[in-house]
Amino acid sequence: MRARVLLLVVLALGALVPTAVAEQQASLAEIEKQVMCPVCGTLLQLAESPQAQREKAFIKRLIEEGRSEAQIKDALVAEYGEEVLALPPDSGFSLSAYLVPIITFLIAAVALALGVWRWRRAGGPKDGGTPRAAGPSGEDADRLDADLARYDL
Amino acid sequence: MVERKLPKLEVAGSTPVVRFFVSARSFIVVLAVLAVVGLLVFGLASKGSSRLQAGEAVPTADLPQLEGGGSESLADYRGRWVLVNFWASWCLPCRAEAPALEEFQRQQGGPRFTVLGIDTQDLSGDARAFVERYDLTYPQLRDGDGALADEYGTTGVPENFLIDPTGKVRLAYPGPVGEDYLREEVAPLLPEGKS
Numbered sequence: 001m002r003a004r005v006l007l008l009v010v011l012a013l014g015a016l017v018p019t020a021v022a023e024q025q026a027s028l029a030e031i032e033k034q035v036m037c038p039v040c041g042t043l044l045q046l047a048e049s050p051q052a053q054r055e056k057a058f059i060k061r062l063i064e065e066g067r068s069e070a071q072i073k074d075a076l077v078a079e080y081g082e083e084v085l086a087l088p089p090d091s092g093f094s095l096s097a098y099l100v101p102i103i104t105f106l107i108a109a110v111a112l113a114l115g116v117w118r119w120r121r122a123g124g125p126k127d128g129g130t131p132r133a134a135g136p137s138g139e140d141a142d143r144l145d146a147d148l149a150r151y152d153l
Numbered sequence: 154m155v156e157r158k159l160p161k162l163e164v165a166g167s168t169p170v171v172r173f174f175v176s177a178r179s180f181i182v183v184l185a186v187l188a189v190v191g192l193l194v195f196g197l198a199s200k201g202s203s204r205l206q207a208g209e210a211v212p213t214a215d216l217p218q219l220e221g222g223g224s225e226s227l228a229d230y231r232g233r234w235v236l237v238n239f240w241a242s243w244c245l246p247c248r249a250e251a252p253a254l255e256e257f258q259r260q261q262g263g264p265r266f267t268v269l270g271i272d273t274q275d276l277s278g279d280a281r282a283f284v285e286r287y288d289l290t291y292p293q294l295r296d297g298d299g300a301l302a303d304e305y306g307t308t309g310v311p312e313n314f315l316i317d318p319t320g321k322v323r324l325a326y327p328g329p330v331g332e333d334y335l336r337e338e339v340a341p342l343l344p345e346g347k348s
Contacts, residue, residue, distance in 0.1 A: 039274050051275070054275075058278075080297050081298025
């Protein structure tokens with residue numbers, strides 16, 4: 001029993017350590033991909049303007065101070081506002097940035113399914129069998145026979 | 154006159170179900186077109202904000218002060234002439250114009266006129282260091298996300314706006330102002346003597 005408890009504790013600690021390390025190891029390269037250069041309107045990673053240089057220096061300083069990624073992003077928001085985040089926050093009105101594409105996709109999928117269902121229903125035979133090509137009938141059939149008779153095949 | 158009764162026009166094979174789908178589809182298409190047009194108009198309108206011109210009223214949003222925890226707006230300066238200067242510490246031309254603005258403030262600043270610095274899209278620590286370095290004595294506000302600068306229709310920094318005591322723009326100058334501009338264009342509009 002005691003061994004089991006010990007094993008559980010070791011496993012739990014093992015699960016916590018990588019999280020703690022990940023919290024501590026904020027890197028400029030990672031944060032640059034997630035925040036914007038507000039003046040340039042591009043990802044900070046791609047920006048080289050004077051403002052971007054200052055922003056990068058600010059991030060480096062916070063990393064050296066041992067701040068986590070989340071803390072650094074919070075500090076950037078405090079300086080430049082929410083628009084500094086490349087991905088909008090998943091709360092409040094910004095949540096629509098995530099929901100609208102999903103809802104649009106679902107509506108499009110339902111519309112497509114409905115369209116296919118209607119197309120199949122309209123184009124398929126009434127008895128559910130394999131559709132056959134309709135041949136000429138009446139006057140057209142007579143003309144076709146006469147034309148074919150003229151050829152010596 | 155004999156009234157002729159015309160036959161009712163019907164789509165071949167139309168049933169209430171088909172008519173429902175046709176009308177629903179038309180509605181969705183119209184809605185989608187309207188949404189796209191609306192987005193385009195919104196995009197053009199939001200990007201097309203032009204710089205405030207002479208005679209236009211200025212926005213009066215509250216902004217935090219660069220030093221201390223208070224906030225102020227242009228409305229607090231009603232009754233005074235104000236030279237609003239949008240700047241940022243990373244902007245080289247802002248460094249060039251800062252001494253001229255400070256000198257003008259020392260000459261003209263008083264109860265009827267002030268220069269008002271608005272630090273935009275900048276780090277507050279850098280901005281405070283800038284103020285200290287150039288020994289700027291005029292009030293400074295922070296516009297970290299650049300929202301107020303957008304409302305003024307600025308396209309960069311520095312930009313300068315002279316606001317009259319009623320809160321309307323009298324001069325708009327995109328770019329750094331120098332001693333000559335301040336002496337020849339701004340000073341003549343201000344009340345006589347030290348304002």
